[in-house]
Amino acid sequence: MTFNDLRSKKIGVLLGGKSMERSTSLRSGADVHRALLDLGFADAIKIDLDDDPIEQIVNSGIEFAFLSLHGTDYEDGKLQGALEMLAIPYTGCGVLASAVGFDKVSAKIVARGLGVSTPDWFLLKDPGSLEKLEFEGPYIIKPCAQGSSLGVQKIETVMELPEKIKPLFEEFGPVLVEKFIPGRDLTVAVVGNPGDLQVLPILEVIAPAGFYDREGKFGDETKYSAPAKIDESVRLRAEEFAKAVYTALHCKAVSRLDFRLDGDRLYFLEINTIPGMNGSTSNMSCILRAANIPYNDFVKKIILDSIS
Amino acid sequence: MIMSVIGVLVGNEGKEAELSRKTAAYILAQCQGMDGHEFIIITAANLIAKKIRPDAVVNIHYGLLGDGGSAPGLLDLMRIPHTGSDGLASSICRNKVLTKYFGRAAGIDFPDHVIVDPMVSNCSRDQIISKIGLPAILKPIDSASSIDVFLARDTQELGSALESMRSYSSIIAEPFLKGREITVGVLEKDGETLALPVIGLNIKNQPYQNFQAKYGEGEMEFVIPAELDDATSSKAQAIAVKLHKAVNCIGYSRTDMVVSPEGEMNVLEINAFPGIGPYSEFPKAAALLGIIYPELISCLMKSGKKMYDI
Numbered sequence: 001m002t003f004n005d006l007r008s009k010k011i012g013v014l015l016g017g018k019s020m021e022r023s024t025s026l027r028s029g030a031d032v033h034r035a036l037l038d039l040g041f042a043d044a045i046k047i048d049l050d051d052d053p054i055e056q057i058v059n060s061g062i063e064f065a066f067l068s069l070h071g072t073d074y075e076d077g078k079l080q081g082a083l084e085m086l087a088i089p090y091t092g093c094g095v096l097a098s099a100v101g102f103d104k105v106s107a108k109i110v111a112r113g114l115g116v117s118t119p120d121w122f123l124l125k126d127p128g129s130l131e132k133l134e135f136e137g138p139y140i141i142k143p144c145a146q147g148s149s150l151g152v153q154k155i156e157t158v159m160e161l162p163e164k165i166k167p168l169f170e171e172f173g174p175v176l177v178e179k180f181i182p183g184r185d186l187t188v189a190v191v192g193n194p195g196d197l198q199v200l201p202i203l204e205v206i207a208p209a210g211f212y213d214r215e216g217k218f219g220d221e222t223k224y225s226a227p228a229k230i231d232e233s234v235r236l237r238a239e240e241f242a243k244a245v246y247t248a249l250h251c252k253a254v255s256r257l258d259f260r261l262d263g264d265r266l267y268f269l270e271i272n273t274i275p276g277m278n279g280s281t282s283n284m285s286c287i288l289r290a291a292n293i294p295y296n297d298f299v300k301k302i303i304l305d306s307i308s
Numbered sequence: 309m310i311m312s313v314i315g316v317l318v319g320n321e322g323k324e325a326e327l328s329r330k331t332a333a334y335i336l337a338q339c340q341g342m343d344g345h346e347f348i349i350i351t352a353a354n355l356i357a358k359k360i361r362p363d364a365v366v367n368i369h370y371g372l373l374g375d376g377g378s379a380p381g382l383l384d385l386m387r388i389p390h391t392g393s394d395g396l397a398s399s400i401c402r403n404k405v406l407t408k409y410f411g412r413a414a415g416i417d418f419p420d421h422v423i424v425d426p427m428v429s430n431c432s433r434d435q436i437i438s439k440i441g442l443p444a445i446l447k448p449i450d451s452a453s454s455i456d457v458f459l460a461r462d463t464q465e466l467g468s469a470l471e472s473m474r475s476y477s478s479i480i481a482e483p484f485l486k487g488r489e490i491t492v493g494v495l496e497k498d499g500e501t502l503a504l505p506v507i508g509l510n511i512k513n514q515p516y517q518n519f520q521a522k523y524g525e526g527e528m529e530f531v532i533p534a535e536l537d538d539a540t541s542s543k544a545q546a547i548a549v550k551l552h553k554a555v556n557c558i559g560y561s562r563t564d565m566v567v568s569p570e571g572e573m574n575v576l577e578i579n580a581f582p583g584i585g586p587y588s589e590f591p592k593a594a595a596l597l598g599i600i601y602p603e604l605i606s607c608l609m610k611s612g613k614k615m616y617d618i
Contacts, residue, residue: 052386053385054356054382054385054386055358058356058357073384073385076395076396077377077381077395077396077399078380078381078382078384078385078395079381079385080378080381080395081377081378081379081380081381081382081384081385081395082378082381082382082385082386084378084381085352085356085378085379085381085382086356086382095376095377095378095381095395095398095399096376096377096399096400096402096403096406096450098395099377099394099395099396099399099400100396100399100400100406103396106396106400106410106556109409109410109413110406110409112409112413113405113406113408113409113410113412113413114409194477194478195425195477248405248406249406250403250450
């Protein structure tokens with residue numbers, strides 16, 4: 001299938017859904033849909049997924065899916081697997097990259113396997129197992145499988161952990177306790193497919209809390225700087241690390257990887273296999289502006305790389 | 309008592325569909341009526357078209373093509389409880405390099421490897437010789453069966469192996485390990501993760517387990533339990549259980565290993581969907597522990613995600 005063939009087909013922007021990241025997804029999806037119309041996809045429709053996404057997708061008659069979804073069920077390989085079974089091609093990463101990328105501990109295991117540093121961690125599968133925690137604070141706690149910095153908190157001492165973890169555990173399940181790394185937040189977008197990878201300008205996120213929590217991510221106080229003002233050697237290493245993780249996970253078309261920079265030490269935090277794509281305030285949109293890539297061109301590239 | 313309908317999900321096409329249909333027929337023959345369940349054979353197309361909505365699924369759609377993990381994804385999204393691993397474990401097991409990373413993180417030793425791009429074969433050849441040495445074994449990073457596994461004993465064989473593998477985007481080269489091939493089944497039963505008796509493989513006329521030996525007639529012989537001393541068996545079983553947990557497998561798995569003459573273990577790969585057909589080794593190994601076939605299927609159903617209330 002070529003890009004021109006696809007333009008005459010019915011193509012669905014899958015968005016919304018039941019995840020906790022619904023609002024982020026709706027904004028991304030609306031912008032992607034507008035771009036598709038601009039690009040000449042006359043028959044591009046938006047599909048807001050409900051409780052029976054399979055029936056919705058089948059009944060819609062779409063021949064290609066643009067995934068503008070985030071969170072459980074949509075970004076964790078389940079929807080990707082289902083689309084494989086439906087034989088409907090879709091944008092971005094497949095089952096492997098999505099499933100491993102969405103599970104923060106799995107992504108860290110892969111990074112460490114590749115020799116890419118990642119903060120020490122402890123996975124709490126039940127809230128009572130904290131005595132096995134072997135490293136000292138401060139800590140970052142977050143749900144093991146959620147995006148958009150949902151539930152992320154900084155905890156100073158081990159004494160405070162149990163009471164902070166409890167509500168998080170009740171709401172989201174297994175909790176990742178990570179060693180807090182002081183320093184700066186960098187996010188690195190990789191685009192393309194093996195053999196033709198490109199790293200876009202690195203974005204620094206300067207959050208008032210000193211780390212990137214949910215308020216920092218979506219609040220007004222946060223500042224962005226792209227390309228990030230970092231040493232050439234750090235930039236090269238960040239690019240190398242990002243490409244290594246992207247390649248090992250068999251990512252496709254695009255992913256965004258978050259790192260923490262402490263002095264000149266770089267730590268992999270997580271990978272977003274469906275980065276938020278709203279055209280004005282998303283990390284991705286800042287990166288595209290720094291790279292001088294028009295939004296519509298980027299949407300086109302994602303489709304091209306997904307069907308190649 | 310209301311019968312619950314258990315769909316046995318079979319593969320769509322080719323060799324896989326044939327194998328899974330045989331297994332499905334066997335499950336029906338052995339388990340029909342068990343615990344008040346009615347077992348029926350279903351395909352993904354039937355599920356998608358909503359011709360049938362089973363209460364739960366025994367998933368034997370292995371998905372030899374693609375990443376693995378597609379059928380569990382569909383079932384999870386349709387909120388149908390199912391046996392076996394989900395997309396995460398299925399796709400990790402399908403990828404030989406990621407399997408190593410997860411295994412190593414859990415303290416299991418794996419042989420060194422080199423990832424090469426067969427399109428740049430000169431550079432790959434030098435890399436393999438300097439990092440791995442010869443003889444080396446070359447295989448695609450993510451292929452389910454032993455299709456296109458090559459043994460390179462000298463530089464000439466290495467060159468022709470790389471040439472033959474040009475269609476793969478990435479391949480993995482490892483030192484060729486001499487020793488006895490064994491495979492160890494793991495089964496979750498009553499909340500515990502059990503290792504089954506070790507299965508030994510005697511491969512005739514082939515220096516290693518390749519596709520020919522795996523699916524050819526009479527070229528591979530299984531010995532259950534394998535002729536190993538107790539300490540070696542226990543060691544192999546412990547590794548299989550550890551790896552099953554490390555890659556997040558659900559219900560069952562089977563780990564292939566090579567035991568060196570010195571008794572060292574080297575893991576080759578883990579299979580998230582071991583064969584459970586009439587001629588498969590996994591059920592025979594389970595039977596040695598007194599777990600007869602219907603009980604085996606019952607274990608899979610009980611360990612499957614959200615299947616406990618069926």
